[in-house]
Amino acid sequence: MKPLEGLRILDLSRVLACPFATMLLAELGAEVVKVEQPGAGDETRGFEPFFDFGTSGYFLACNRGKRSITVDMRKPGGRQVIRDLAAQADALVENFPTGALARRQLDFASLRAVNPRLVYLSCTGFGQTGPYARRKGYDTVFQAMGGLMGLTGERGGGPVKPGLPVADLSSGLWVAIALLAALRGRDSTGQGAHVDFSMLDGQVALLTIAAARLFALGEVPPRLGTEHPGRVPTASFRCADGRFLHITASDQHWAPLCRALDLGDLAALDSNAARLEQRGRIMEAMAAALGAMTRAQAVAALDAADVPNGPVLALDEVVADPHVQARGSVVPVAHGAATHPALRLPFRFDGFADPAPLPAPALGADTDAVLAGLGYDAARIAALREEGAI
Known part of the structure; x- marks a missing residue:
């Protein structure tokens, strides 16, 4: 029943x-x-x-x-x-x-x-x-x-x-x-x-976490596109083939992400607080690295490193996705x-x-x-x- x-x-x-x-x-x-x-x-x-x-x-x-x-x-x-x-x-x-x-x-x-x-x-x-x-x-x-x-x-x-x-x-x-x-x-x-x-x-x-920023910090979160006001990196990036890939990484994912994208000079930024302070530098470096890879190449590299990522799919791609099927x-x-x-x-x-x-x-x-x-x-x-x- x-x-x-x-x-x-x-x-x-x-x-x-x-x-x-x-x-x-x-x-x-x-x-x-x-x-x-x-x-x-x-x-x-x-x-x-x-x-x-x-x-x-x-x-x-x-x-x-x-x-x-x-x-x-x-x-x-x-x-x-x-x-x-x-x-x-x-x-x-x-x-x-x-x-x-x-x-x-x-x-x-x-x-x-x-x-x-x-x-x-x-x-x-x-x-x-x-x-x-x-x-x-x-x-x-x-x-x-x-x-x-x-x-x-x-x-x-x-x-x-x-x-x-x-x-x-x-x-x-x-x-x-x-x-x-x-x-x-x-x-x-x-x-x-x-x-x-x-x-x-x-x-x-x-409003939950957005309201929490107001209540705790007195901050009205700004519009940031696909970025997150309190977490870096969380954003969508354009790859070499024009397709977009979304990446969200926590502290434990940062070193593997840097290795996968050849960003060794940023590996020392191993806390979210440090990355928030360097948001612009990190976003620029990640955009350049991912812009030199096709989306499939980027997904393969990040999956191999166990870094959370997901291709930004159009609706027809979603319903045809093998996991959804x-x-x-x-x-x-x-x-x-x-x-x-x-x-x-x-x-x-x-x-x-x-x-x-x-x-x-x-x-x-x-x-x-x-x-x-x-x-x-x-x-x-x-x-x-x-x-x-x-």
């Missing part, structure tokens, strides 16, 4: 952060019922890129393993469906603007009345309280306001966003952690809880009559079934079956459809 089998999650979220979280839980065994707007569904169903079978790759990347039902929560019948689903759920996840579900009597206070054991997680940009509570935002807004973008970029240059939506994806991880923690607590107390998660809070919490990180997944590649979760269990990528649902594919599981008969389902509630 999978570790989360038996867990029921009602997913009222859309786009990326929370759908990513609930997909992780679904592939770990939870039953996730995704509630979508009739006719349109999650906005990401219309986002590019599209596979040649017409389905959004964006949607497939974050909604595998779920059941999809269509419910219009603006209709009285739709709101009752949500209440009935919540009555049987272990957890509910939503990312509506602050106050939106309270106006429909679908907030935590309202649903706790029908299920005292419900864990209810609200994910918003800025949280339920504070001066920004009603502000809107997206991934890059939270990167900017949470400090990540201010730390990222070339030396002396302007801010740069990472190549992935880090605020959304890391928020998804925070949401999954919070849900599992609250559910574990619920199992001990018998009482549910409301989790107020702010995506800005999530970014601030990731051997670990089974990319696998085919069925989608109707078609298949598409997908990234599996990075867990390998001994004692539970390993999670494997599951198909994503067609819009509303499970509406009738889920409602029947609530005890709705055919006539009631037909009436809801007539109302436009499903």
Whole structure:
């Protein structure tokens, strides 16, 4: 069995952060019922890129393993469906603007009345309280306001966003952690809880060692490209063939690195403190040495010396990498009559079934079956459809 089998999650979220979280839980065994707007569904169903079978790759990347039902929560019948689903759920996840579900009597206070054991997680940009509570935002807004973008970029240059939506994806991880923690607590107390998660809070919490430099040294770390403010060497270098190699070395790696790159005159700088003082000299010497070698030559020399290094790979190189292939990180997944590649979760269990990528649902594919599981008969389902509630 999978570790989360038996867990029921009602997913009222859309786009990326929370759908990513609930997909992780679904592939770990939870039953996730995704509630979508009739006719349109999650906005990401219309986002590019599209596979040649017409389905959004964006949607497939974050909604595998779920059941999809269509419910219009603006209709009285739709709101009752949500209440009935919540009555049987272990957890509910939503990312509506602050106050939106309270106006429909679908907030935590309202649903706790029908299920005292419900864990209810609200994910918003800025949280339920504070001066920004009603502000809107997206991934890059939270990167900017949470400090990540201010730390990222070339030396002396302007801010740069990472190549992935880090605020959304890391928020998804925070949401999954919070849900599992609250559910574990619920199992001990018998009482549910409301989790107020702010995506800005999530970014601030990731500042960790950058914040440590501020708290300990009063230093605002500058943008240094691929270098590290407190460690030398840590950087990417261009090799003779134009490819980049990233190297990170600690004190124990310094002498072997100097031998591998023929930098004997720098070997005496065998403490990080000494190397920090000589950062410019070291970077110049390493850039010259690596600039005279192809990346393959540099990797071979550093691997032989047991110095941590890694080629900076493009995405197509990553998925084709022999180690990534051997670990089974990319696998085919069925989608109707078609298949598409997908990234599996990075867990390998001994004692539970390993999670494997599951198909994503067609819009509303499970509406009738889920409602029947609530005890709705055919006539009631037909009436809801007539109302436009499903």
